[in-house]
Amino acid sequence: MQTLSWADIDLSAIAYNFDIIKQSSPNQKTIAVIKANGYGHGALEIAKTIKADAFGVARIHEAKLLRDKGIQTPIIVMSELLAEDQLTECEQLRLEPVIHSAFALNNLKHFRPRTNRPFRCWLKVDSGMHRLGLNSEQLDTAKCVFEAHPNLHLVGLITHLASAEKIGDPKNTMQANAFKQLAAKFEGVDISIANSAATLFHPDLRGEWLRLGISLYGINPAHQSNTVTENLKPAMTVRSRIIDIKDIPQGDRVGYNGIWQATRSSRIAIIGIGYADGYPRHAKNGTPVLINGERFPLSGRVSMDMISVDITDASKPLKVGDVATLWGEGLDAEEVAQSCGTIAYELFTSAGQRVTKIYR
Template sequence: MRPLQALIDTEALRHNYRLACRAAPGSRALAVLKANAYGHGALECARALSDLAPAFGVAAIEEALALREGGITQPIVLLEGFFEPGELELIAAQQLVCVVHSEWQLEALAEARVSAPIAVWLKCDSGMHRLGFTPEAVPDVWRRLNALPAVGECGLMTHFATADQPACALFDRQLTAVAGLRQALGEPPVCWANSPATLSRPTAHGDWVRPGIMLYGADPLTHANDLSSALQPVMTLESRLIAVRELAAGEPVGYGSRFVTERRTRLGVVACGYGDGYDRHAVDGTPVLVDGQRAALAGRVSMDMLIVDITGLPAAGVGSRVTLWGRAPDGTVLPVNEVAACCDTISYTLLTGVTARVPRRPWLRSSS
């Protein structure tokens, strides 16, 4: 009965996926569903995209198996590959696609005896320096991979570190490196572009793009463009006011008395806190919407509650709907990126951090 809920708008998800396809019309779009679809519910999102997306991406085999058990039949790419050689037969049996990024994985594939060849993406570390083989090592690894009985179709993958920035020498170096490798390897299928590159770097699109955060409506670019500005929020974190307080000037509010009223102030208590995933680092003034109108956080976020200044909203009272991020019932949008900036974090952290005690429910557009 607690009023806090995460409303998931699958029509917005489909809109954002189509936007990725429009941004990269010559590519196929791999929909990334890792981390429980960035906190939105992986199986529900996969089902919503099942007639649009030709493939999905997850971090690990557990996530892939949950989709298979839910009836998802499209190819699923394991973006971190396998973690133990013992996974390989299950990967083969489930017809999963595996990223190969390390020598030990290559050796495990060489020793594997599997029931069917495994399609792989060879990961090149073109400059991110997280996972992958160096550009110099890729040709030899490519040759070895293609000679293995356990390996089926091979593609080339990389990950861009700075595609969100409008101009960056590192991005140019990364793209030049993998483009040269693609030519040297005989033009294999490639998957290079993450969300920001999908939206802003058409030279990096290749055969596949892999939209992630953009699917969920958060703009991944440091400078928005026409495409990213058209993204729609998929998650709305919504609660209600459960109490209203009126305080005189000079009164402290919340833990540590960080906020002190400067005038006679009307405050609303919201059923949402860091135990639900709302970031406790949110500063005073962090925006919320109360019945679609802007209000501001007052004081530190508690485990189960937070307080907002509703002095300028005389109609607001107990039961008023509070939008912590997303779209209010009247259509007003509070971008999750704006809230994240007030918490000195990013939208990825807020969305994936919404805890399990917050129910995910479908956004019913007819009632909004």
């Protein structure tokens, strides 16, 4: 049964975005980042659609779901705890853990692979973001661990930029230089620096492996554009329906705490999506909602199951059952996100269980 709110997921848009980005970086291998259920778009469906060199997830259970459904592509587990038993699970599922902490490194040191197959691992380097990653001394230890265990295979070195979307920010080059200096300890090993923003706007920082997330889903992560970002197609369009329409007199207020007041006689549409569906509760009055190709302002606080929109200026009469677009085709998710004090990443990953995904 179709739910009141739904997300149309355009897999061909994801495939298209993947292709145009790859064409712009033809010499790099690609990790398609499909953690958090493919940023809310459906990790399995994406894994079946695009031919990435590897997929990136955050947790082992995300990778297991893919393996259980027959996905054979290499899967990199980027931010797990990596306790001893989890390393065993990674080996069993042929996952490639990113060793990012002293704890994980110590577990790897004592880990004995059960098969003769090389156990493929990555090392994360802290080049200045100070979130995950090993420092210089820990990298020396890691080097000894890999040298001592011939069954361990170091696939690559990863670092993450703190401000990649700020194009031209000298901190990006500083981080990349610090990373390259540390990576030099591991001669001939592949490196990976670039997320979407670095891939699209810092060609010098790409390394051998790209890690593409938000751009696959059609979002330009930066505040400037280029020929690739101008052609990205949105892959998720969240829609719902008008469940009631009412006329209110000038001066009346709408919704919880009456944070919106009618400055004229107004017509209000109630739309069946709320914060329990993933529409952000912090959306400001005026956040755009698209109905019949026209933009209308959010009017009043977002409730758990519904929002209210001022449709007084509709050029054609609207009725109960009409479809509203909350973000996606025709309404840039990043614009909506900004009006909600957040980013498109959060909109996408918040689209909840009550929002059915419809693939096309």
